[in-house]
Amino acid sequence: KNEVEQSPQNLTAQEGEFITINCSYSVGISALHWLQQHPGGGIVSLFMLSSGKKKHGRLIATINIQEKHSSLHITASHPRDSAVYICAVTTVGAGSYQLTFGKGTKLSVIP
Amino acid sequence: ETGVTQTPRHLVMGMTNKKSLKCEQHLGHNAMYWYKQSAKKPLELMFVYNFKEQTENNSVPSRFSPECPNSSHLFLHLHTLQPEDSALYLCASSQDLGGSYEQYFGPGTRLTVT
Numbered sequence: 001k002n003e004v005e006q007s008p009q010n011l012t013a014q015e016g017e018f019i020t021i022n023c024s025y026s027v028g029i030s031a032l033h034w035l036q037q038h039p040g041g042g043i044v045s046l047f048m049l050s051s052g053k054k055k056h057g058r059l060i061a062t063i064n065i066q067e068k069h070s071s072l073h074i075t076a077s078h079p080r081d082s083a084v085y086i087c088a089v090t091t092v093g094a095g096s097y098q099l100t101f102g103k104g105t106k107l108s109v110i111p
Numbered sequence: 112e113t114g115v116t117q118t119p120r121h122l123v124m125g126m127t128n129k130k131s132l133k134c135e136q137h138l139g140h141n142a143m144y145w146y147k148q149s150a151k152k153p154l155e156l157m158f159v160y161n162f163k164e165q166t167e168n169n170s171v172p173s174r175f176s177p178e179c180p181n182s183s184h185l186f187l188h189l190h191t192l193q194p195e196d197s198a199l200y201l202c203a204s205s206q207d208l209g210g211s212y213e214q215y216f217g218p219g220t221r222l223t224v225t
Contacts, residue, residue, distance in 0.1 A: 029210070030209075031211060033213070033214075040218070041148075041218060041219035041221065042218040043201065043203075045214065045215065045216070086153075086154070088154075090210030091210075097142070097210060097212070098159070098167070099156065101153040101154040102153060103153050
C-alpha cells in the first residue's frame, strides 16, 4: 500500500512569509494532487501535476519524480491562506483512479 | 462554488436511526466517490461509481449502503451506525476514472452518531 508522508504536520507563519510544505511518496504514481481544506470541511483542488512545476497566483507546486517528492510553496502568505493542505497521489496500475492521501499540513498565518 | 453539493451539511443521529446523505454534481461528470474523513486520519475512499455502476467498495461495513440512480446523483444510506462512524463524509466527482482526472469535492456532511 502506497504511503504519502507530509511535513510539517503543523505550521505557523507570520503574514508575508514564504511557506513550503513537503510531500513524499513511496511508489510509482501517475499524478500528484495538492488540495486545500478550509475549516468547515470543503476541499478545493489546487494542483494536479505529474512532472515539473505549476504556478497559480501565489501558489507554486513542484514535483521531482526521481526523488518521489513534491513541494507546495506559498509566497507572500496571508491569513486567508490558513487551511489544511493535503497531498494525494494516484498510483500506477490496478485501481489507479484511487487517491491515496497524506494526513495534511495545518497552516496558520498570523497577521 | 464547486459544482458539487451535499445535503445535509450537518446530521446528528442515534444508533438506531436510518438516514441518507445526498450528493449532486452539476459538472457533467461520469464518476462519483464517497470519502470518509475521521479526526486526525487521512481521507479514506469508501465507494466509487462510474456511469452509475459501482466499481469499488473499500471493505466498507454494510451499515453504509450507497446508491447511484444516475451520473449526477449519489446517496449514502445509513442505518444502525456506531459512534465511531462520526466523521465528515465527502462526496467528489471527476470527468472519468483515471489518475489524470481532477476530482471536485463537495462541502461535506458532518455526521455525529450518538
